Amino acid sequence: MLKKLLKYDLKYMLKNMSVFYILTIFFALTTRLFFSLNQTIIIQVISQISVGIMYALIANTLINTLMRSWLRFRDSIYKDEAYLTHTLPVSKNNIYDSKFIQTLVFFIAGFMVIILALFIAYYTKERWQLLKEFINTITTGLDFKPVVFISGFLAVVFLELFNAIQCGFLGIILGHKKYQNKTAFSVLFGFVVYLVSQSLVLAMSYVVGLFNESIMNLFKFNYLVDTNAFKLLMILAIILYVVIIFITSIICKKELNKGVNVE
Amino acid sequence: MELLEIKDLTKSYDKKIALNNINIKIESGKIVGLLGQNGAGKTTLIKLINDLLTPDKGEILVNGKKVGIESKKIIAYLPEKTYLNKQMKVVEVLEYFKDFYDDFDLEKAKKLLLDLNLDINQKLSTMSKGMQEKVQLVLVMSRNADLYILDEPLGGVDPATRDYILDTILSNFKENASVIISTHLISDIERILDEIIFIKDGSVILQSDADSLRNKEHSSIDEIFRRMFKC
Numbered sequence: 321m322l323k324k325l326l327k328y329d330l331k332y333m334l335k336n337m338s339v340f341y342i343l344t345i346f347f348a349l350t351t352r353l354f355f356s357l358n359q360t361i362i363i364q365v366i367s368q369i370s371v372g373i374m375y376a377l378i379a380n381t382l383i384n385t386l387m388r389s390w391l392r393f394r395d396s397i398y399k400d401e402a403y404l405t406h407t408l409p410v411s412k413n414n415i416y417d418s419k420f421i422q423t424l425v426f427f428i429a430g431f432m433v434i435i436l437a438l439f440i441a442y443y444t445k446e447r448w449q450l451l452k453e454f455i456n457t458i459t460t461g462l463d464f465k466p467v468v469f470i471s472g473f474l475a476v477v478f479l480e481l482f483n484a485i486q487c488g489f490l491g492i493i494l495g496h497k498k499y500q501n502k503t504a505f506s507v508l509f510g511f512v513v514y515l516v517s518q519s520l521v522l523a524m525s526y527v528v529g530l531f532n533e534s535i536m537n538l539f540k541f542n543y544l545v546d547t548n549a550f551k552l553l554m555i556l557a558i559i560l561y562v563v564i565i566f567i568t569s570i571i572c573k574k575e576l577n578k579g580v581n582v583e
Numbered sequence: 584m585e586l587l588e589i590k591d592l593t594k595s596y597d598k599k600i601a602l603n604n605i606n607i608k609i610e611s612g613k614i615v616g617l618l619g620q621n622g623a624g625k626t627t628l629i630k631l632i633n634d635l636l637t638p639d640k641g642e643i644l645v646n647g648k649k650v651g652i653e654s655k656k657i658i659a660y661l662p663e664k665t666y667l668n669k670q671m672k673v674v675e676v677l678e679y680f681k682d683f684y685d686d687f688d689l690e691k692a693k694k695l696l697l698d699l700n701l702d703i704n705q706k707l708s709t710m711s712k713g714m715q716e717k718v719q720l721v722l723v724m725s726r727n728a729d730l731y732i733l734d735e736p737l738g739g740v741d742p743a744t745r746d747y748i749l750d751t752i753l754s755n756f757k758e759n760a761s762v763i764i765s766t767h768l769i770s771d772i773e774r775i776l777d778e779i780i781f782i783k784d785g786s787v788i789l790q791s792d793a794d795s796l797r798n799k800e801h802s803s804i805d806e807i808f809r810r811m812f813k814c
Contacts, residue, residue: 324682335670403666406634408683409655499597579637582630 321410325418329392333426336388340380341433347374348437355441371441378437381430386481389423390488394506398496402582412576416489420569423485427478462547472554479561486568487514493575517568521560528556584647586611586730586761587632592641594627601627603785605641609761611729614775616793616804617765619782620812625765626663628782629734633660645730656685659728663735665715669708673701673718680722692725695751713740720748724755731762737771745771769805779804781811 351374354367396405397415405415452466459469491510498505529536534549535556587609594602602624609615617625630636632643634650645654667676673696680687696703699717707715720736733752737745745768753775756762764772779796781789788811789796793804800807 321683327682328679332668332670400664400666401668403635403660403662403664407655407658407660409652410683411652580635581637582635 321408322414322417325408325410325414326421329418329422330425332392333385333388333422337381337385337426337429340377340384341429344374344377344381344433344437345440347377348440350374351441374437374441378434381433382427382481385423385426385430386485386488389419389426389485390492392422393419393489394492394496397576397580398492398502398582402580406580406582413573416569416573416576419489420486424482427481427485431474431478462550464551472558476554476557476561479558479565483517483561483565483568484514486565486572487517490568490572490575493572496581497575513568517564520564521557524560525553525556528552585609585644586646587763588644588647589628589632590642590644592628592631592643593639594631594636595639601785602631605785605787607780607787607790609730609763609778611761612759613777614762614764615778615780616769616772616776617763617780617782618767618769618804618808620767623782624785625782626734627785629660629662629732629763629765632732633658633662657729659723659726659731661719661723661731661733661736663738665712665719667707667715667719670706672704672706674703676707676718676722677703680725684726686727687722688725688727691755692721695721695725695755713744716740720751724751727757727760729757729760731756731760732765733762734765736764737766737768742771749775769808770803773804776804781808783812 347370350370351367354363354370357363359367395401396419455466455470458464459466462469464472488510490513491508492506494509494513495504495506496502525535526539529539532552534546535552537546538549538553585608587607589605589607592602592605593600605624605628617628619625627636631638632645632650634655643650645658648654671679677689677692680692681689693703696718699721701710701714701718701721707718710718723731723733731752736748736752740748749772752762752764764776766772773793776793779789779791779793780787796807797803802810
């Protein structure tokens with residue numbers, strides 16, 4: 321049943337997001353086109369407008385995915401559509417998993433669209449070389465292989481985003497246990513859960529720091545004393561976020577399985 | 584074994600008690616009228632049976648099993664609200680029901696929609712509320728369920744449409760299935776009822792066979808209702 325739920329959740333998001341993906345790529349193309357033309361004042365103005373719209377759309381790709389995932393979650397589980405969702409012969413765990421995977425898929429898709437848009441707008445051999453050298457400089461300094469550094473960095477960014485999304489889901493679930501001001505409580509609880517999760521990451525890093533001087537130095541000094549600390553911190557962040565996301569997911573499912581009260 | 588058994592069910596919203604220690608048994612093959620004034624607790628009871636609310640106390644058993652995946656497989660529920668995703672076309676909604684409900688009869692649904700002159704390629708967002716309600720009725724009545732629960736199916740529609748809806752319900756539910764119809768428009772459904780349940784202020788004040796009650800009181804269910812619920 322998860323597959324079936326996912327099919328419809330993905331279809332819904334694709335219907336809503338595809339237009340923004342197309343627009344982002346379109347304005348990436350226009351950006352490239354206008355910058356390749358002879359730069360008269362009019363062309364310069366149009367180029368800058370095109371760049372502005374492209375960046376607005378890039379930001380929209382992430383913000384829209386985030387907001388739409390939360391709204392979709394709320395509408396499917398607590399608003400009118402809940403009358404269908406909760407009367408389907410599927411488990412609450414499947415309903416939750418479908419929403420989570422849907423968000424995950426569209427964040428990855430969004431990132432790919434952003435990378436593609438930036439590539440279309442700005443790619444030249446020289447810039448590509450410059451980027452490679454920039455990454456090499458960082459990774460050599462930090463004693464990392466470039467692929468490992470990029471993978472690790474992206475993993476931390478993605479996990480941080482998923483954590484934020486899931487905090488929002490848990491906030492919505494807890495907020496809808498109240499009889500009044502459900503939206504306000506959802507936002508409040510979501511924010512509190514997010515703060516708690518971030519504090520946990522910080523606290524756990526400090527605890528690890530008690531046994532590892534490299535990590536502790538990050539708390540003592542406001543600069544990177546030891547390149548080893550960066551590696552450790554990246555690994556630690558990945559582990560902590562995975563654990564926190566897993567625990568939050570269990571809490572969300574447990575709360576959903578206790579039952580809902582649809583308006 | 585009863586098709587539906589409700590034991591000591593209580594539900595409150597914050598401090599207001601909506602249902603108070605309800606006990607109901609419904610057998611297979613009955614058309615049951617769930618009757619009461621607005622705010623009596625009919626919709627709350629129906630939502631509890633359909634897992635849309637969580638009870639404070641008590642138990643609901645469908646075919647002897649607690650409300651869950653198995654009960655949802657055999658209950659076809661028509662809520663008061665229009666609950667379908669408005670971005671979908673009717674044909675997509677049909678596909679959705681076919682995907683999730685093994686007992687959904689796609690051909691029957693298409694035929695019923697055709698009878699109602701509804702275009703299956705039309706988007707729900709472009710349909711009137713009345714048309715959307717008809718689509719929902721068709722979806723529910725196209726399932727070969729054991730228990731149909733219809734919450735105010737006649738609310739807000741003209742008398743001609745009411746007759747059509749009643750005919751659709753009567754001619755489409757599975758043999759030996761039960762139907763629970765919640766309404767306060769008693770005169771419209773009286774002729775089809777086998778049993779009645781009167782709900783007042785969150786309590787069941789009467790559950791009886793419709794014919795026995797009529798014979799005992801020498802009046803119609805509608806008249807009995809008016810006497811019992813006189814303001």
